[in-house]
Amino acid sequence: MVRTLDDLDAAGAAVGVRVDINSPIDDDGSLADDSRLRAHVDTLDELAGRDARVVVLAHQGRPGGDDFTTLAAHADRLDELLDAPVAYHDTTFGADARGAVGALDEGHVLVLENTRFYSEEVMAFDPEVAAETHLVTGLAPALDAYVNDAFAAAHRSQPSLVGFPARLPGYAGRVMERELDALGDIGSTPTPRVYVLGGAKVDDSIDVAASVLESGLADRVLTAGVVGNTFLHARGVDLGVESTEVVKERAGEALARAEQLLETHGERIHTPVDVAVERGGERVELPVEDLPTSEPAMDVGAETVAAYGDVLADTGTAVLNGPAGVFEMDLFSAGTADLFEAARAAEYTVVGGGDTAAALRRLGLSGFDHVSTGGGAALKLLTGQSLPAVEALS
Numbered sequence: 480m481v482r483t484l485d486d487l488d489a490a491g492a493a494v495g496v497r498v499d500i501n502s503p504i505d506d507d508g509s510l511a512d513d514s515r516l517r518a519h520v521d522t523l524d525e526l527a528g529r530d531a532r533v534v535v536l537a538h539q540g541r542p543g544g545d546d547f548t549t550l551a552a553h554a555d556r557l558d559e560l561l562d563a564p565v566a567y568h569d570t571t572f573g574a575d576a577r578g579a580v581g582a583l584d585e586g587h588v589l590v591l592e593n594t595r596f597y598s599e600e601v602m603a604f605d606p607e608v609a610a611e612t613h614l615v616t617g618l619a620p621a622l623d624a625y626v627n628d629a630f631a632a633a634h635r636s637q638p639s640l641v642g643f644p645a646r647l648p649g650y651a652g653r654v655m656e657r658e659l660d661a662l663g664d665i666g667s668t669p670t671p672r673v674y675v676l677g678g679a680k681v682d683d684s685i686d687v688a689a690s691v692l693e694s695g696l697a698d699r700v701l702t703a704g705v706v707g708n709t710f711l712h713a714r715g716v717d718l719g720v721e722s723t724e725v726v727k728e729r730a731g732e733a734l735a736r737a738e739q740l741l742e743t744h745g746e747r748i749h750t751p752v753d754v755a756v757e758r759g760g761e762r763v764e765l766p767v768e769d770l771p772t773s774e775p776a777m778d779v780g781a782e783t784v785a786a787y788g789d790v791l792a793d794t795g796t797a798v799l800n801g802p803a804g805v806f807e808m809d810l811f812s813a814g815t816a817d818l819f820e821a822a823r824a825a826e827y828t829v830v831g832g833g834d835t836a837a838a839l840r841r842l843g844l845s846g847f848d849h850v851s852t853g854g855g856a857a858l859k860l861l862t863g864q865s866l867p868a869v870e871a872l873s
């Protein structure tokens with residue numbers, strides 16, 4: 480059982496709060512999207528409002544990436560979003576950081592530097608070993624408690640995620656609590672359970688399909704996007720040169736696994752019955768029987784949405800991951816918009832995936848029971864696996 484903020488005596492305490500505010504960064508170093516910061520406002524304002532001294536720990540990007548930057552801009556934006564005053568400090572652990580935490584007033588928030596500026600934080604550790612890292616031993620003495628609100632990073636075993644709770648009393652923040660409530664026990668949600676797998680991370684989606692079909696978590700898998708094209712190809716449909724190239728590039732060795740899955744669970748895996756292409760600047764929908772075509776298949780067609788809609792209307796739980804087409808282009812957004820709309824007919828709907836959440840925002844889709852802040856972390860829970868950072872809290 481994970482303790483929550485309801486169990487924490489916050490007043491006057493120095494509380495380290497691990498959040499996931501890893502965000503897209505513009506060329507000039509500013510934040511291109513602040514939705515991940517907004518997600519943590521409740522947790523941070525609640526703690527500050529309860530007179531905690533709030534110390535924010537977070538990562539941004541990976542070493543070597545263009546988005547691997549300081550958290551100064553994140554602190555500035557949090558200062559605008561939170562009721563509490565927010566300051567930034569340019570180290571994460573050591574005497575300097577401990578001094579800044581010691582000087583922090585009750586009800587104030589201090590954002591420490593990007594945890595991944597330190598090499599230990601890009602490695603995976605068992606919690607007992609993570610508790611001995613410089614990052615943890617160099618900051619924990621200044622803290623009274625640790626809150627993990629970083630659901631989207633909870634599939635990582637890095638020191639800031641699994642090391643602190645070995646040294647300090649650990650609690651789940653409000654984001655973590657909501658995500659675990661919605662996704663933590665997917666096996667007890669209403670049945671039949673249908674996984675709708677789209678998007679372009681084909682190998683990941685094939686892993687998910689294999690896992691949920693074999694464990695029985697999924698009664699059916701509906702495929703769309705490049706994932707759908709891959710299963711069509713694996714079923715022996717010739718999509719045409721362009722789409723076949725994308726499928727081979729995206730699926731790689733996973734293509735053979737898709738073929739095996741069709742052999743063992745083929746009757747539970749649904750593939751598109753029509754696809755949309757661009758012809759003379761117009762959207763044209765082609766039945767699968769009319770393939771191959773020289774244009775790339777960029778979306779599912781209306782017949783597919785109707786067929787999948789029939790399945791979803793009799794569904795207990797719909798789990799949606801990945802858009803049904805290239806939703807970023809107006810010509811190919813209909814499949815995603817209409818399929819997600821149809822999924823709302825299910826008794827309980829959960830949506831996971833970073834690009835999927837962006838698609839919902841862009842297409843103005845709402846009304847799902849739960850939209851996860853996490854990609855990889857959500858998928859782990861949705862395939863019935865546990866998360867190291869949550870285990871470390873328990």
Ligand SMILES: Nc1ncnc2c1ncn2[C@@H]1O[C@H](COP(=O)(O)OP(=O)(O)OP(=O)(O)O)[C@@H](O)[C@H]1O
Nearest residue numbers: 678679680704705777801804805832833834835854
């Ligand atoms: N038929 C298609 N052809 C090419 N690209 C497609 C097609 N269908 C969907 N996509 C692309 O798939 C991308 C999103 O796929 P992805 O698997 O990354 O989604 P996600 O699971 O929500 O994201 P994440 O796993 O990063 O949280 C979009 O950029 C979209 O344009």
Ligand SMILES: O=C(O)[C@H](O)COP(=O)(O)O
Nearest residue numbers: 499501541631632635854
């Ligand atoms: O954006 C994410 O998925 C999380 O912040 C985890 O980031 P990572 O994949 O670089 O560990």
